[in-house]
Amino acid sequence: MPSHLSADRPPAQPPGRGTVDALITQARRLKGEVDAVRREAEGDGSDPQGRWERALCDLALHQLSDLDEHLAQLRDGPPPVPVAPDAVTAAKAPPAAPAGAPHGSLLSRVGSAEWNLLTDEAGWSGELYQILGRDPAAPALTLDELPSLVFDEDRPRLTAMVTDCLVDAKPVDGEFRIVRPDGAVRTVHMMGEPVLDTDGGTASMWAVLRDVSELRRSQSAVRETRDSLHHHQHLAQTERRLAVELQEAVLPWRGSLRLPRRGGPALDLAAHYLPASSGPLIGGDWYDALELPGGDTLLSVGDLTGHGPGATSAMAMLLGALRGMAMTGTGPGRLMGWLNQLLDATVQPALGSAVCCRYRPATRTLVWAQAGHPAPLLFRSGTGRALDAPEGVLLGATSGAAYGQAEETLDVGDLLLLYTHQLVLRQWESPRSSEAGSGGGRAAVNRLLDLAPRFGEARGAQDCVRAVVEEFGTAGREDDACVLVARVTS
Structure with a gap:
């Protein structure tokens, strides 16, 4: 969601629909080509280099899928904001997700939130409730309550980001892991900014939170298969050196x-x-x-x-x-x-x-x-x-x-x-x-x-x-x- 500071500036004009459609076509064509490369790299899983190549292809496919959906959202524009009788209340509550948003789509993986420091109120989008596994009927968690969802070892990172934003007006940009009520562990990337009042003080903080669990799993698989490949290559080089030295001696x-x-x-x-x-x-x-x-x-x-x-x-x-x-x-x-x-x-x-x-x-x-x-x-x-x-x-x-x-x-x-x-x-x-x-x-x-x-x-x-x-x-x-x-x- 945009910062309130932009209210006195004209909104940015969306790019031309034809240009974005062309980018979407290119992204989908590239995704098909990468998928073809991945199928060619399929094997029995015994080759470390083959596993590394397939992991890289999986990671590229995840990223291209996200790019495709981001471009689609850019083309279609933001979801409609429901009309509320109280304009102030409407500004505080982020827009809800459109009905029937498919599971696994961009809208189910990216949510937004705003925390009002003056009233200690919090407003979450419907997508954020889905990401965190919370009941949409339950009240949104305040900044003080949000760390209760986070891994113990990740709480200091979240606390430091929020403190820097509220005290020093620094942008928020970092990741932490949360545990959903069903026990599932998700990795969430959070980006946000402080919203300043007319006196320059921090009145509220807004943020966009994205579920990057699948992306991080793919990146981890790439790292693990790369390390396995390097280990396999090192063993092969060591074995060759030993064999050559023994052969030369005999x-x-x-x-x-x-x-x-x-x-x-x-x-x-x-x-x-x-x-x-x-x-x-x-x-x-x-x-x-x-x-x-x-x-x-x-x-x-x-x-x-x-x-x-x-x-x-x-x-x-x-x-x-x-x-x-x-x-x-x-x-x-x-x-x-x-x-x-x-x-x-x-x-x-x-x-x-x-x-x-x-x-x-x-x-x-x-x-x-x-x-x-x-x-x-x-x-x-x-x-x-x-x-x-x-x-x-x-x-x-x-x-x-x-x-x-x-x-x-x-x-x-x-x-x-x-x-x-x-x-x-x-x-x-x-x-x-x-x-x-x-x-x-x-x-x-x-x-x-x-x-x-x-x-x-x-x-x-x-x-x-x-x-x-x-x-x-x-x-x-x-x-x-x-x-x-x-x-x-x-």
């Missing part, structure tokens, strides 16, 4: 390596880890090369299911066990069997694939085994082929599995390429499609075999790895991958 080397280190026939080695194109977590992929007693070299590449510190720590355990058992002189097939038993006995079940090779430089003999893993590729004289794979199932898939061995004699200049599934898979292919008998598997192998001319021109294993990374490093992989290249030297 993977044996970066760049190139020559084994055995003493003179004579050896392998020129290079390897590379390729992170996933999307997703923040590190998986359980590994590559390894280890000099064994007697001058033999152990080569291995593998992948464990899962991501994050759990998968990386399981990979570290498996790789440590593989190294330790290989130092005893155990053959690749037996090593795969023991690794399978180890995964089968772990508290948290996991699956893994691996290929393990033992190279004897004195005879240039390669003995190898695999567990559900792509066979090594052998490049010789400008062409390449996949080695014939011995029998072997995924690690951890079944108890007591047996793993076969295969043997291959290598020539000086031969190049071996070991890799994990996701190196050559596109986003729409699954790891199962890389099995040798499938069309997807043959296509994936052919992509690598097509690099044979570049390998033939390479000066060493490091150049070969670089060629692989240039070809596959930007592919749309959903998982990380590893590649290991070993070149036979004289």
Whole structure:
């Protein structure tokens, strides 16, 4: 309701109806677009970012609904004031709400009041009775009685606002919570001004009170989902940092390596880890090369299911066990069997694939085994082929599995390429499609075999790895991958 001080000024002219109608149309169009965005953001509620996006959309819809109703009231003008025989009495009593105002409309959420300090009388609009849950037949509460509806912890705030208004003529602008007779808790926003008499003293105070409970609930939901999203992102960043640090501590080397280190026939080695194109977590992929007693070299590449510190720590355990058992002189097939038993006995079940090779430089003999893993590729004289794979199932898939061995004699200049599934898979292919008998598997192998001319021109294993990374490093992989290249030297 307007301040009495404006009685000596001409009333403000309402804006043109056409202009307000245009604003209403724009607000409703925007509301429909926001509602469409919210429907697109609907999910199962497990994604913190999705919950945050839906909460923001809900808040925007609440605010746009309020804007639509405010504009409608602006267009239609104030409700009619009933004619009273006593003009002074009519001025003291705020206008009643129109009959039949729909529940939940603007008029049921915004009320007005005036407290006369000279007569200690109070006048409330019908809407304010609805907001506060009071019987319209009951007398309006005075300023001294109003705090009885307010939460104990909010009463000092209300008292301070009213005191500043009455004593220092400051405008009222603040919120407090009230408890309705039915036990419902509502949040009310109050705005008002003092009405001064001719001597400059405060004669009365008028206020507009708005029920902002739904708006505050929506804002609270946005804050909570935002905090949950930030917490989720912080955990994801921490997990990635731990996984990266553990992986860097476990993977044996970066760049190139020559084994055995003493003179004579050896392998020129290079390897590379390729992170996933999307997703923040590190998986359980590994590559390894280890000099064994007697001058033999152990080569291995593998992948464990899962991501994050759990998968990386399981990979570290498996790789440590593989190294330790290989130092005893155990053959690749037996090593795969023991690794399978180890995964089968772990508290948290996991699956893994691996290929393990033992190279004897004195005879240039390669003995190898695999567990559900792509066979090594052998490049010789400008062409390449996949080695014939011995029998072997995924690690951890079944108890007591047996793993076969295969043997291959290598020539000086031969190049071996070991890799994990996701190196050559596109986003729409699954790891199962890389099995040798499938069309997807043959296509994936052919992509690598097509690099044979570049390998033939390479000066060493490091150049070969670089060629692989240039070809596959930007592919749309959903998982990380590893590649290991070993070149036979004289």
